[in-house]
Amino acid sequence: xxxxxxxxxxxxxxxxxxxxxxxxxxxxxxxxxxxxxxxxxxxxxxxxxxxxxxxxxxxxxxxxxxxxxxxxxxxxxxxxxxxxxxxxxxxxxxxxxxxxxxxxxxxxxxxxxxxxxxxxxxxxxxxxxxxxxxxxxxxxxxxxxxxxxxxxxxxxxxxxxxxxxxxxxxxxxxxxxxxxxxxxxxxxxxxxxxxxxxxxxxxxxxxxxxxxxxxxxxxxxxxxxxxxxxxxxxxxxxxxxxxxxxxxxxxxxxxxx
Numbered sequence: 001x002x003x004x005x006x007x008x009x010x011x012x013x014x015x016x017x018x019x020x021x022x023x024x025x026x027x028x029x030x031x032x033x034x035x036x037x038x039x040x041x042x043x044x045x046x047x048x049x050x051x052x053x054x055x056x057x058x059x060x061x062x063x064x065x066x067x068x069x070x071x072x073x074x075x076x077x078x079x080x081x082x083x084x085x086x087x088x089x090x091x092x093x094x095x096x097x098x099x100x101x102x103x104x105x106x107x108x109x110x111x112x113x114x115x116x117x118x119x120x121x122x123x124x125x126x127x128x129x130x131x132x133x134x135x136x137x138x139x140x141x142x143x144x145x146x147x148x149x150x151x152x153x154x155x156x157x158x159x160x161x162x163x164x165x166x167x168x169x170x171x172x173x174x175x176x177x178x179x180x181x182x183x184x185x186x187x188x189x190x191x192x193x194x195x196x197x198x199x200x201x202x203x204x205x206x207x208x209x210x211x212x213x214x215x216x217x218x219x220x221x222x223x224x225x226x227x228x229x230x231x232x233x234x235x236x237x238x239x240x241x242x243x244x245x246x247x248x249x250x251x252x253x254x255x256x257x
Contacts, residue, residue, distance in 0.1 A: 017089040017092065017093050018089065019056060019057065019059055019085050019086070019089060020054060020056065020059050020061055020074070020086065020089045020090070020093070021054040021055075021056040021059070021061075022053045022054040022061045022093070024092070024093040024094055025094075026053055026063070027061075027063075027072055027090065027093045027094060027095055028063055028070035028071055028072040028095075029070065029094065029095055029096040029097065030069065030070065030071050030072065030095070030096065030097045030098075030253040030254065031071070031072040031073070031074055031090055031095050031097070031098045031099075031253075032071065032072070032073045032074070032099055032100075032101060032246070032249050032250060032253060033073075033074050033075070033076050033083075033086065033087070033090075033098055033099070033100045033101075033199070034073070034074075034075055034076070034100070034101050034102060034246070035075065035076055035077060035078055035083070035102055035103070035195065036075060037055075037058060037059075037060040037075040039075070039101075039242070039246075040060050040062065040073050040074065040075040041060070041062075042246070043062075043073045043101070043246045043250070044062035044064060044073045046066070046246065046247075046250065047062070047063075047064025047065060047066055047071055047073070047250075048064055048065040048066070049064050049065060050062050050063070050064035050073075051063050051064060053072075057077075058075060058076070058077030058078075058082060059074065059075060059076065059077070059086055060074070060075045061073075061074050062074070066250045066251075066253065066254055067251075067254050067257075069253075069254040069257050071250065071253060071254070072095070074086060074090065076100075076195065078171070078194060079169060079171075079194050079195070080126040080127065080128045080129070080167060080169060080194060080195055080197065080198040081127065081128055081169075083194075083195040083198055083199070084128045084129075084198040084202060087198060087199050087202040087203065088202055090208075091202060091203060091205075091206035091208050092206075095208060096208060096209065097142075097145065097208065097209045097210070097253060097256075098199065098203055098208060098209070098210045098211075099145065099149070099210070099211045099212065099213070099249040099252055099253055100195060100196060100199055100210075100211070100212040100213070100214075100249075101212075101213055101214075101215075101242075101245040101246045101248070101249040102193060102195065102196075102212065102213075102214050102215070102245070103193070103214060103215050103216070103217045103233060103238070103242065104117060104165060104191035104192060104193035104214040104215070104216055104217070105191060105192045105193070105216065105217065105218045105219060105220055106190070106191055106216045106218065106219035106221075107166065107181065107184060107185045107189045107190055107191050107192055107219070107221060108185065108188075108189075108190060108219075109219075110161075111161055111190055111191060111216055111219060112216065112219055113216055113217060113218060113219065113235065113237050113238060113241075114215070114216065114237035114238060114240060114241045115160075115161060115215075115216040115241065116153065116158055116159070116160045116161070116213060116214070116215055116216070116241055116244055116245060116248070117160065117161045117162070117163065117165065117190050117191050117213070117214045117216060118146060118149045118150060118153070118160050118161070118162045118211075118212070118213050118214075119141060119146075119162075119163075119164070119165045119190075119191075119196050119211070119212040119213070119214065120140070120141070120146060120162050120163055120164060121138060121139060121140045121141070121164045121165075121200075122139040122140075122164065122165050122166070122167045122196040122197035122200055123139075123164060123165070123166040123167060123184065123189060123197070124139050124167060124197045124201070125166055125167060125168045125169070125197075126167050126168065126169050126194075126197050126198060127169050128198050129197050129198055129201040129202075132201055132202065132205065133201060133205070137201065139167070139196070139197040139200040139201050139204075140200055140204070141200055141209075141210050141211040141212060142203075142209035142210055142211060144209065144256065145209050145210060145211030145252065146162075146211055148211070148252040148255035148256060149211050149213050149248060149249070149252045150162070151252070151255060152247075152248045152249075152251035152252040152255060153213070153244075153248050155251060156244065156247050156248055156251065158244045158248060160213075161190055162190075163188065163189070163190035163191075164188065164189050164190060165189065165190055165191045165192065165193055165196050165212070165214065166181075166184050166189045166191070166192040166193070167192075167193060167194060167195065167196050167197035167198065168192055168193075168194060169194065171194065173220075181220070181221055182221065185221055191214055191216060193214060196212045196214075199212065200212075211249075211252065213245045213248050213249055213252075214245065215238060215241035215242045215244070215245045216238075216241065217231075217233035217238040217241075218231050218232075218233065
């Protein structure tokens, strides 16, 4: 390989985001992120002229247009550790607004299956963000993004709850060191999920606007099913709420254009 060819290869590699496997310049400035690669494919199908840019591990990247605005759809997998890699690379790739459309478990009696929740902040009960900034630093979305999500929900005719969510690395609860869901319920936390705190903190560090809208797929405290034996996220009421969150997120992504 000649020196010029080696230099060209080096430039190409340095322009590639390592895990997302997409070049920085190919990413739209506005990104919808979802956990499930299958859901990413469904969301991408709602875009005009959708194109798959890359596929690596749990990360699938699409681009397209929504209401004439370039939009990306990216899957981040389950849990804050893997999702944080996705969020970090998106921010390093020049993205300016990221909205998560995900699922969560309800934490209050009136937040039942099929409810839609807009996150106004996140409890940082994860293992990633304390290694970025101290726990005293708040995990909060961009206020303008929250407002755009609220407006998009109203335009789509979807009633929503708003509130703080709990981001936890633990999916199936164990009693070895205690279960603190009741504590967070008493503190007024609306829902429990696994990625919002990582998104909000990482986006804040990069000056990127972020937000999250979540479909509730269970309420273990209300159902007295803390072991999640009866957990079933595939019911029609949940599917409808998930579809609603995707539409809300896409509309909110372009609301400020």
